[in-house]
Amino acid sequence: MNSMFYLHRLKWAGLLLVANAGLLLYLSLGDLKTMPSWSWTDIAGEGGSAALVLVWLGLMLKGRPAGRVTNLLFIGLACLFLSLWMDTLDEFVALPEAWVWDHWLESAPMPVGFVLLTIGIYHWHREQLAINAQMVNRERHFREHRQFDKVTPLADADYLRSQLAAALPEAQANQQPLSLLVLDLDEFHLVNARYGHAEGDRVLQLVCQQMMMNLRRHDLLCRLAGDRFAVLLPNTLEAQAHTLALELTQSIAHLACKSSLQGERIQLRATTVAVMARQDDAESLLARSNLAMARAKQALELKRA
Template identity: 35%
Template sequence: MVLVMALAVLISYQLGSAKALVIIDFYDVLGEASTLILAVLGLLLMVSTRPQGRVTDHFYSGGLILVFSLSLDLLDEFVHYPDDLRLVSWLESLPQPLGLMLIAIGALEWRKEHLLVTRQLATREKVLREHQWLDPLTTLYTARYFHYLLQREISHAAESAQPLCIAHVNLICFSRFNQSYGSHAGDKLLHHVSELISLLLRPSDCVCREHSDRFLILLPNTDYAHARQLLAGLPNAITSELNTPAYLGCQVTLHEVKEHSAEQALNALTEAAAHTSADVQRGITRAARARA
């Protein structure tokens, strides 16, 4: 940005000559300088707060073009150009529509991005935003939030006679992964797993982190068969998309909620998950013995 403004100064003083102070209209200088300063501050704020990507590139490119034109427009108050020179006038006015067009394209892309982010956020927040219940590692909500939301959905399901399912997702041998690659890699994996689960769920669903390598999923208006179909590809997606080691698996346990309280439903899900985990461990042991 500094180079763009320096280029504008260089062009102005190469093609023109400085005006006498007595003929400078400082009210015009104040107005045009304020516009330039606001454009620069807006561009700096956008670049410093947004991640890199196509939207940021459009805003940044359009902003630089506008800063260049506005800089020439301000310098026009200090520099006199020959009457037959039209180049500076063109440089002041012609790039502005291009810069505004790039910013408009960036705004359209930003809207698309916002809709996608909102859809993904819906699987995290559902209907309540309480950031004291937010898990700082995965940015998912915690088991406490899930308990609150589950109780609410149980009441709603009872009134509407709609099915309700919950699911438990457990990463098998995650402790071994931590020991092999370190806790930093383990934290990074958990974050990627949370992002992948959120992406694969429907906007009406909700995923929370229960503890360490365990996640909870709420599936409203979904019976057991449909829930099983929805989550059937989740273990394979986690292991294949994230390129995890062969020993790292994913266990998904489903439970159709018939209980009248969230605590009873979660206890039933925990028991089902424990039975599934025992079966998985027995399968791993048999496989290890067969290889031996």
């Protein structure tokens, strides 16, 4: 079973439980219609539509991680399915005409589902725009280079150094600020120890996507080594860089990352630092960022103690 699909097994179980409850409700309160009274056109239209919505649900859950957007899409499609499912049951089971609650079961979930589905698609669209912008940015920078990290779709530390070597003199010549942001995942070795390195690599890929969605179009995200990332921030003052660092820290803390096997929440924390270039070359700026990170980690350990 696809690991991403496995994470959403509880959603499937809940949907099937509600669908079966509706079936049992109709069977217990109504009478089965005879075959000559069946409307095959309605059965094919409503039942076929319900089956197609189930296929959409499966494809969506198979390709998306857990999170708010996935939940919106799932609940929206689930409402559409339940509305069509109850309509289909009405073709086989006759309920007393005086009852009206069955009409609400058939009609009410449909508009709710469309509203939630529209909201989910809107946020999904925004996700894709952010990711596409970063992909375009990386393609522009990397078209003539092969300095890619083997786990994430990011450039490596060597490429960052080459970009710093080019960007620092340009920023000084144009009198524009340039900052460097470094993010380090706290105690990430525990993820590898508990879940294995393959799962750790998958988590790094999710973190990479999360960071890309919180960066600007012209920022350059690279993987320095292991669980440490760096972001080159052109035309960015140190205060702006600190604000962006805080946003990245919060986004990692709220990342809905779950293990592939058990589906349990993998809680992530990150330490971020930001330094603005002064009269630096690439190595001295990296050295200052490493020193700032070491101090931040030391302060974190003292705080925990």
